[in-house]
Amino acid sequence: MTAGAVLRVEKPGLHCTLQDLGRPGHRLAGVPPGGAMDRFAIAAANRLVGNPESAGALEALLDGPVLVALEGCLIAVTGADFQPRLNGAEAPGWTAFWLAPGDRLTFAGRRSGARAYVAVGGGLAGDRWLGSVATYQLVGRGGIRGRPLRVGDELGLAADRAHPTISGRHLPEVRRPAYNTEPELSAVRGPHFERLQPASRRRLFGSWWEVTREADRMGYRLQGETLELRGEELISFGLAFGCVQVPASGQPILLMADHQTAGGYPAVAGVARAALPLAAQLLPGQRLRLREISVTDAQESWRVLRSHLAAIA
Amino acid sequence: MPRRASPRGPRLHALGDAAALVEIGRRVDTALNTRAIGLAAALRKRRGVREAVPGYASVTLHYDPEQVTLAQLQATVRNLVKARPAPPVPGRLHRIPVTYDGPDLEESARALGLGVAELIRLHAAPTYRVFMVGFVPGWAYLGPLPEPLRLPRRSVPRTQVPAGSVAMAGAQTGVYPLPTPGGWHLIGRTDLPMFIPDHDPPLLLRAGDRVKFFARN
Numbered sequence: 001m002t003a004g005a006v007l008r009v010e011k012p013g014l015h016c017t018l019q020d021l022g023r024p025g026h027r028l029a030g031v032p033p034g035g036a037m038d039r040f041a042i043a044a045a046n047r048l049v050g051n052p053e054s055a056g057a058l059e060a061l062l063d064g065p066v067l068v069a070l071e072g073c074l075i076a077v078t079g080a081d082f083q084p085r086l087n088g089a090e091a092p093g094w095t096a097f098w099l100a101p102g103d104r105l106t107f108a109g110r111r112s113g114a115r116a117y118v119a120v121g122g123g124l125a126g127d128r129w130l131g132s133v134a135t136y137q138l139v140g141r142g143g144i145r146g147r148p149l150r151v152g153d154e155l156g157l158a159a160d161r162a163h164p165t166i167s168g169r170h171l172p173e174v175r176r177p178a179y180n181t182e183p184e185l186s187a188v189r190g191p192h193f194e195r196l197q198p199a200s201r202r203r204l205f206g207s208w209w210e211v212t213r214e215a216d217r218m219g220y221r222l223q224g225e226t227l228e229l230r231g232e233e234l235i236s237f238g239l240a241f242g243c244v245q246v247p248a249s250g251q252p253i254l255l256m257a258d259h260q261t262a263g264g265y266p267a268v269a270g271v272a273r274a275a276l277p278l279a280a281q282l283l284p285g286q287r288l289r290l291r292e293i294s295v296t297d298a299q300e301s302w303r304v305l306r307s308h309l310a311a312i313a
Numbered sequence: 314m315p316r317r318a319s320p321r322g323p324r325l326h327a328l329g330d331a332a333a334l335v336e337i338g339r340r341v342d343t344a345l346n347t348r349a350i351g352l353a354a355a356l357r358k359r360r361g362v363r364e365a366v367p368g369y370a371s372v373t374l375h376y377d378p379e380q381v382t383l384a385q386l387q388a389t390v391r392n393l394v395k396a397r398p399a400p401p402v403p404g405r406l407h408r409i410p411v412t413y414d415g416p417d418l419e420e421s422a423r424a425l426g427l428g429v430a431e432l433i434r435l436h437a438a439p440t441y442r443v444f445m446v447g448f449v450p451g452w453a454y455l456g457p458l459p460e461p462l463r464l465p466r467r468s469v470p471r472t473q474v475p476a477g478s479v480a481m482a483g484a485q486t487g488v489y490p491l492p493t494p495g496g497w498h499l500i501g502r503t504d505l506p507m508f509i510p511d512h513d514p515p516l517l518l519r520a521g522d523r524v525k526f527f528a529r530n
Contacts, residue, residue, distance in 0.1 A: 024375065027366045029514040030450040030490075130513065139450055139491065141510055191326030191334045235341055236454060238366035238373025238447060240332035262368065262447025262454075270329030298330035299378040 005154035006073045006120060010104070011066035012150055018124055018143035019059040019117075023132035027261045033241055034142070035134040037115055037217060037257050037280035039273075040177055040305055041079035045119035047312040048076035048096040048169045055123030056133040056158055058149070060116045062283075064107030065149060067118070069099035073157075074121035074167060077105075080113025080281055095170040096121075113179060113281040122157035133158070136258065137217075175308035177277040181286050182208075185275040186293040186301065190244065192266035197228040204244075204268060208287045209252065215284050217258040222288075226250035229266060236264040242271035242279075244290070254279060272298035274305050322391040331378055335390050338370035341456065341484060345370040346444050347401045350521045355393050362386075367520050369444050369454070404443065404522035409488070410529045411437070411479050415499035417467075421481075424464055433528050435459050436500065441486060443522040451490030451508030453518035458486050470496035477502045479526070490516070 009016075019042060022035025036042035036059055043053035051057075058065070064082045076096045077084045084091040085106045091097060099105060105118070126133035126143045135143025144153055187205075196204060209222040227250045239245070243255045245265040254271065256279070269290055271279060282288060293301075325333045337352070338345040346369055353365040353372045361381025366373045376386060413433045422432045441455040458481055466482045471494060474480070478489040480497035489495060490507035503526075507517050518524065 025364060026514065027364050027373075027375070028446060028520070029516045030447045030452050031515065129510065130515065138493075139508065139510055188327045188330060190328060191336065235339065235369040235371075236445060236447070237334060237336070237368035237371040238445075240328045240373065240375065242329045260448050261366070262445060267328060267334070270327060270332065272330045295327045295330055295383055302330065302378075 004071065005156050006069065006071045006122075007067045007155040008070055009065055009149045009151060009153040009155070010068050012148060012153070013060050013063045013065040013107075015061040016065045016149045017059050017135035017137075018056050018126040019134045020056045020132055021054045022134050022257065023130045026130050027238060030261050031130060032258050032261050034136050034258050035132065036117065038079050038117065038277040040277040040309070041115070041280075042117045042119070043309050044094065044171050044176070044312065045076045045078040045117040046123070047309055048078070048094070048171065049074045049119050049121040050166075051119060051121065051123045053309065055119065056126050057117050057119035057124060060107075060118065061114060062110060064116055064118075067105045069101055069103045069105075070154070072098060072100050074098055075105065076119050076169075078117045078119075078171070080116040081111040082116045083108035083111055092170070094176065096167050098167050112181070114283045115280055120155075120157065122159050125156040125158040138258065169312060171308070171312055175311065177274070177305065179278060179281050181282075182288070183275070183278040183282070184289045184291045185279055186272045186298055187242075187244065187269040187275065187290045188272065188293060188295050188298055190267040190269045192234070193268050195229050195231050195266045196246070196268055197230060200227040200229075203227060204252075205290050205292045208289055210287050211282050211284050213284045215282075217256055219253050219255045219259050220279070220282070222252045222254060224251070227252065227268075234264045234266060236262050238262050239267065240270065242273070242276055243267045244269040244271065256280070272301060274298065274301035322394040325374075325383060325387045325390055327383060328373065331376060333374045333376065333383060333386060334371055335374070336371045337394070341369050341444065343442055346442070347521070348398060351398045351401060352390070352393055355399075356389070359389055366447070367445055402521070404519070406440070406523045406525065407518060408525050408527060409503050409505050411501040411503050411526045412529050413501040414530065415478065415480070415501045417498040418500045421464060421498045421500060425461060427461065432462065432500070435462055436481070436486070437526045437528050441524045443518045443520055443524065445520050446516065446518065449491055449493055451516040451518075453487055453507065453516075453522075453524075454485055455487050455524055456485045458484050464498055466496040467498060470494055474499065475502070476508075477504065477506075479503055
């Protein structure tokens with residue numbers, strides 16, 4: 001089923017993994033959804049090259065890989081701006097373009113954002129585990145043998161290009177999430193919001209939260225003015241991507257794609273799906289604010305983002 | 314903050330814009346947990362519900378807002394809670410062999426004022442319940458632990474606990490499915506894998522199952 005290799009990894013970059021839209025449906029087994037941290041950017045990259053949104057694509061953290069085309073292929077780079085280069089010349093972001101055999105895709109350095117996505121027409125193949133090729137390092141499954149890319153890895157296509165693909169498709173900036181180094185993330189009140197002392201409720205939605213160095217695919221520890229809780233300890237319950245939990249330290253944790261599926265810290269807020277791409281592009285030291293939004297408004301904002309994806313045709 | 318038991322049934326609280334939590338109780342209790350597991354199973358069959366994950370006394374729902382609204386789910390939950398629950402299915406019984414030689418065995422026995430043999434006898438005596446599964450793949454929250462075995466967590470968690478470690482803390486016991494950090498007291502180990510990546514579902518113990526440990530040494 002896997003066609004021949006299309007790309008060879010000349011340099012893997014800091015941490016580059018194969019991802020997709022994850023493997024929902026397995027939380028009963030304690031398996032998190034996983035998949036791309038920035039679901040909008042990976043879906044856009046796939047659509048730009050004519051793939052289903054759920055196809056496998058690369059997620060590169062902080063710097064990009066060096067990839068050499070072994071066969072002609074259509075690619076698109078979205079998400080963070082690491083300055084993609086095609087044979088040394090500037091290549092456009094959020095745009096589909098061709099690589100001819102021997103062409104090199106490199107990155108000149110991070111300009112903004114944290115995670116860039118590289119999709120290839122046909123979709124990248126990887127180890128499928130529980131219905132997804134997303135790399136889940138904790139258990140060493142999915143992706144390329146469950147690990148980040150290494151020098152010399154050869155990446156194949158998941159499917160032959162079923163239909164002719166075209167270069168030049170582009171997603172303009174106005175149709176992307178409002179990526180920003182100090183974003184305001186819309187979030188709904190969580191089930192345990194009222195466990196916060198009244199002053200802390202205002203603080204949660206009013207003050208700045210800095211992303212600490214303890215920030216990875218599982219979640220971000222945030223730092224700011226301490227939140228005060230009241231009430232006895234909770235018994236454990238199931239969690240979701242985007243949950244904001246407050247442990248006894250009073251410093252919140254934002255759960256991301258590979259989050260723990262259960263825990264017992266109060267869940268005081270849930271970041272809207274439309275705002276999670278903004279969170280996915282943050283780095284330690286950057287700040288965010290949470291802005292309270294109703295559930296229906298949050299759902300509507302996701303519909304708007306989705307319509308931008310659907311317009312890529 | 315005491316939550317009033319509303320005559321209209323438990324409330325569904327948003328956990329984001331595509332997930333919600335319904336809490337049916339605040340205690341670790343077999344009857345409550347049985348209801349949570351039953352409610353999750355019933356909700357899983359409803360339109361727009363993608364996942365329904367039981368907690369100790371709660372259900373976390375992951376839903377598709379394009380197919381069902383939070384208000385509709387709230388009404389569904391109230392109707393299901395009012396209806397007579399289906400009789401609980403007795404969970405599968407697992408017998409798990411344990412070599413009781415963990416690095417915290419002797420210290421735990423000392424802290425509890427028990428002999429090592431007595432600690433082992435007490436730990437292997439009950440048939441434990443799998444209250445819920447989560448945290449990491451294959452982690453089963455087992456309990457309740459006999460009263461004389463209850464210790465607070467270690468003050469300094471280990472950065473790496475080997476997979477297969479049999480551990481206890483508070484009223485809970487369990488087996489580490491993967492090498493992860495952990496703050497529980499390690500009293501033994503088993504060769505029986507808890508996380509089985511090539512199975513679907515990829516785990517041994519499921520919510521509602523029962524577990525009996527037996528000493529191999």
